[in-house]
Amino acid sequence: MGETMAFLSEHVSLVMCAAFFGGVVSFYSRRPRLACGFMLVGMFSNLWLFISRYTAALPFMPLHIGLIGISLLLACVQVLFRRQEKSLLLPLLLLLLALCNLLYPKDFYLPFIRSQSLFAHTFLLCGIGAKALLILAAVSAADILLRGEAVVLSAASRLVSFGYFLLILSMFSGEIWSYLGWGTPVVWHDAAITTVIALWFYWSCFLHLHYIRSWSTRWQGAFLATGGVLTLLVSVLPDLGPYQGVL
Amino acid sequence: MKILVLFALLFFTAFTLTCCDMEQPASEGGPDGKSVVSKMAGKKAKKSFLTIGEFTVEKKSDTLTVVRDGAGRNLALVPRGAADPEGFPPEMIIHTPMKRVVAYSNFDVATLRVLGEINTLVGTTTPENRWYVDEVKKRFTDGSIVWVGNSSGVDYEVIKKQKPDVVLTWDPSIVPMMTELGIPVVITSTPVAMCLNARMSYVKFLAPFFGREQEADAYFQRVGDSLKAIRRRTRDLADQPKVMWGDMYEKRVLVEPGNAWIGELVGLVQSDYLFEDVYGTSCIEISMERFLTSGNDATVYFTYRTPKTGATSKEALKRNHPLMACITPLGPGGSVYSPLPWYSQSGDKLDEIFTEIAAIIHPDAYPNYTLKYFLELPEKDPVEGKEGSKNGEKRI
Amino acid sequence: MLLFRFFTSLHLSVVLFLLLVVDLLFGWYCLEGNTSFYQMMNRTGLVEWLLTFGRSDPFHTSWFVVLLVLLFFLAINTLCCTGEKLTRLAKNFHATLQRKSGRFTLSVHLMHLAMVVLLAGYLLSYIFGEVNSSVAVGDSGMTTVVPGTQLRLRVEKMEMIPYSGKGIPAFEGRRIDAEALLHISLKGYGEKVQKISMNRPVFFHGWSLFMQTFNPKSEGSMSKNIYIVLDVRRDPGIPLTFCGMTAFVLGVLGYLCFRPRKTGTNENSIPLHHKK
Structure with a gap:
């Protein structure tokens, strides 16, 4: 069973990567319908990967699934809400995530038994949702910056607000889990906690910057885009396994 | 903003001064040149603090040293004749130097040899016929050492009869019973695998139990020198073999993680350790897929199995676990090494073991090297009777 | 000022x-x-x-x-x-x-x-916070005294929870949790019997007990001894931490609900160089 799943997982990862590549090429050659078809295939492959890995690990929290989760949510947004968008940024990002997943396609670590807690799953899922929303906000901001438009970034800010809320939920459920399992709400030896707190401060900073009068749209966009890169980095890097050293 | 910068500067100055001001000598350079461990204070300083992986040794005063064992329990070491310190229950106080020790782990016994204290050993969980160390076998014969039973179920009556000052073990379940018997227990295994430096300086953890700090320092120096020599010999080699260390069992796959001393050593000798990203306890379990994927890249494979537990040839390994047949080292011309039975009892010869591992990974850098602790597995099982002497009764 | x-x-x-x-x-x-x-x-x-x-x-x-x-x-x-x-x-x-x-x-x-x-x-x-790490309690009925305290612990009954899934072959035949009926007593504060497991701590007169690990992890395990290992803690900061967390979540919810919505046409695209 395990070997079959691993075999399938590798092949579906390949299909996903090819589909997102097809999507990017079709977008570039102005064929929105074809692009949408490719993206749909990519999204369903991604969904299969996510569900199969998640259910295989149950009742434990699966490890190294963040990349696939974020990619799934971004693919859903692309297919459902950004079909008409001409920007190539999100499809390119999806392709990058699919390539990273292809580099390290299997969940090599066995889950640990303390992760069979509802709070562990909330920590993971809210974290995935938060990071996807924050990356999406950054993509929207980068799109606008690249087009040279001065749109008040209210849509992106709203995404940040909801992403921030999910990040808080993820962080606090992680703390409750940590308390119930290890006896302390914050463990400083876990890189995942350190990076989540770093993200929390970064996006808290963004929310505070709104109250500074000299905070221009251009700066807002740049800050959002940088935040996106940071979020992407802390989400993707730990999931690259032996390849993180290369990066 | 200026005030903020001022605060930051003040803080850093204070912190730096605090760190420099303490009675601790400069950090000792590790084998790879990294500062990895703080050295114990010299004679002048009364207080000192030493970390050895998850173990710590804190000299509080001339009459009190507090050690933290692998399970994070604090024990007080008090010289014989000195008053017992307050705040420590009797079962957490050890009177030094210790005279009688029961040890579970072969590595602990080897460390006693390094410290010149093998005569204090009065009981082990390894029976006499599985020992390859002459001194231990001799003491078994004259009745100074007894077998206290299997590690999974020791005979408490036998331990009680031996009247040990301490039991060195990895099994925390014996603590309540030992407490009842009034015998202190030191847990000598840790939840996270020992890194190279911790492995080398573990001797410094046991040294204060016997007042043998000088012997410990000398041994650490010797092993450190051997590592430097290995580094010098291998650092300019162009070839970078890929190494894996672990084994597949019926349903489980166990490997040495990247944070273990083996992973660090392999990296140090100009080669790639394929489980470098795996972190955790020694013999950590990973998925079969990962093992096989890394196996496809590997050039050198070290198995956990000894010839006595089935690692007699590549063919035997493949027979035991057919899935493993696809990994490159098990193919024709591949290199597979198995530890010989006395390897696990040779922890007092880390310098030789490190050199042997380097010689296995880079045979060109060590021409004519004769293996002492590992066996290169042949393609097929040797004809019976021929190889018996090879795995047989070596004494160390 | x-x-x-x-x-x-x-x-x-x-x-x-x-x-x-x-x-x-x-x-x-x-x-x-x-x-x-x-x-x-x-x-x-x-x-x-x-x-x-x-x-x-x-x-x-x-x-x-x-x-x-x-x-x-x-x-x-x-x-x-x-x-x-x-x-x-x-x-x-x-x-x-x-x-x-x-x-x-x-x-x-x-x-x-x-x-x-x-x-x-x-x-x-x-x-x-006070921590007593790795306190082993066996199921032999023997009482363990937590070092430096008057807390006495005894396992009355222990039940192993086996892995029942199919997705991870390595876990087949393994135990994934242990439920121990723990008897706790503290001089002058009485006693209590309560279940403890991996993510289910026990609280007793300011002390909290967390299961760190248990043994054996599988039927064929090399180590057959049956025991649990606990971390015994006294942590005065926990009530404050949880109050802070709850208040923060309420605050964020309020922030999202009462957030002023931006209206008007200022969200239309205007090239950056035209914006004053």
Whole structure:
């Protein structure tokens, strides 16, 4: 069973990567319908990967699934809400995530038994949702910056607000889990906690910057885009396994 | 903003001064040149603090040293004749130097040899016929050492009869019973695998139990020198073999993680350790897929199995676990090494073991090297009777 | 007054946030391969850790010390800012509550205060928390006394929970949890019998007991001894931490609900160079 799943997982990862590549090429050659078809295939492959890995690990929290989760949510947004968008940024990002997943396609670590807690799953899922929303906000901001438009970034800010809320939920459920399992709400030896707190401060900073009068749209966009890169980095890097050293 | 910068500067100055001001000598350079461990204070300083992986040794005063064992329990070491310190229950106080020790782990016994204290050993969980160390076998014969039973179920009556000052073990379940018997227990295994430096300086953890700090320092120096020599010999080699260390069992796959001393050593000798990203306890379990994927890249494979537990040839390994047949080292011309039975009892010869591992990974850098602790597995099982002497009764 | 103005500055918050991010990213780098170094903080407490581990390796400790200092300044900054604003709002508190924007402002300040409470909780835990690591309790009916305390523990019954899934072949035949019926007694405080398992601690007169591990992990395990290993803690910061967390979540919810919506046509695209 395990070997079959691993075999399938590798092949579906390949299909996903090819589909997102097809999507990017079709977008570039102005064929929105074809692009949408490719993206749909990519999204369903991604969904299969996510569900199969998640259910295989149950009742434990699966490890190294963040990349696939974020990619799934971004693919859903692309297919459902950004079909008409001409920007190539999100499809390119999806392709990058699919390539990273292809580099390290299997969940090599066995889950640990303390992760069979509802709070562990909330920590993971809210974290995935938060990071996807924050990356999406950054993509929207980068799109606008690249087009040279001065749109008040209210849509992106709203995404940040909801992403921030999910990040808080993820962080606090992680703390409750940590308390119930290890006896302390914050463990400083876990890189995942350190990076989540770093993200929390970064996006808290963004929310505070709104109250500074000299905070221009251009700066807002740049800050959002940088935040996106940071979020992407802390989400993707730990999931690259032996390849993180290369990066 | 200026005030903020001022605060930051003040803080850093204070912190730096605090760190420099303490009675601790400069950090000792590790084998790879990294500062990895703080050295114990010299004679002048009364207080000192030493970390050895998850173990710590804190000299509080001339009459009190507090050690933290692998399970994070604090024990007080008090010289014989000195008053017992307050705040420590009797079962957490050890009177030094210790005279009688029961040890579970072969590595602990080897460390006693390094410290010149093998005569204090009065009981082990390894029976006499599985020992390859002459001194231990001799003491078994004259009745100074007894077998206290299997590690999974020791005979408490036998331990009680031996009247040990301490039991060195990895099994925390014996603590309540030992407490009842009034015998202190030191847990000598840790939840996270020992890194190279911790492995080398573990001797410094046991040294204060016997007042043998000088012997410990000398041994650490010797092993450190051997590592430097290995580094010098291998650092300019162009070839970078890929190494894996672990084994597949019926349903489980166990490997040495990247944070273990083996992973660090392999990296140090100009080669790639394929489980470098795996972190955790020694013999950590990973998925079969990962093992096989890394196996496809590997050039050198070290198995956990000894010839006595089935690692007699590549063919035997493949027979035991057919899935493993696809990994490159098990193919024709591949290199597979198995530890010989006395390897696990040779922890007092880390310098030789490190050199042997380097010689296995880079045979060109060590021409004519004769293996002492590992066996290169042949393609097929040797004809019976021929190889018996090879795995047989070596004494160390 | 100058100092107070400095500490109420929003620019200071922004600088502190960014410094915290940089510091935590450096911490991320330091954590690589040094997990056990920081893990000891949970056993020793902050002060002892800084004086022993911290001193022995200043490089790997520096980011954590800087983090503490930055958090201290952030807490002062937050308290000054929120204190000043809330004093002003208090004059017209009822009117503030009536307005949506007022409720929004109050939510923001609730978040601020919650963060300070949260930090205070962590600090209390790390300074005044007591930990007794790795207390083994067997199922032989023998009583274990937690070192340095009057707590006496005994396992009355233990039930192993096997893995029932199919997705992870390596887990087949393994036990994934242990439910132990733990008898706890403390001189002068009576006794209690309660179930404990991996993510289900037991609380008793200020003490909390957490299961660290159990044995055996499978039927064919090499080690047959049946026992659980507990971490016994006394942590005065936990109530504050949980109060802070709850208040923060309420604050964020209020922030999202009462957020002023931007209206009008200013969201239309205008090329950047045309914007004044």
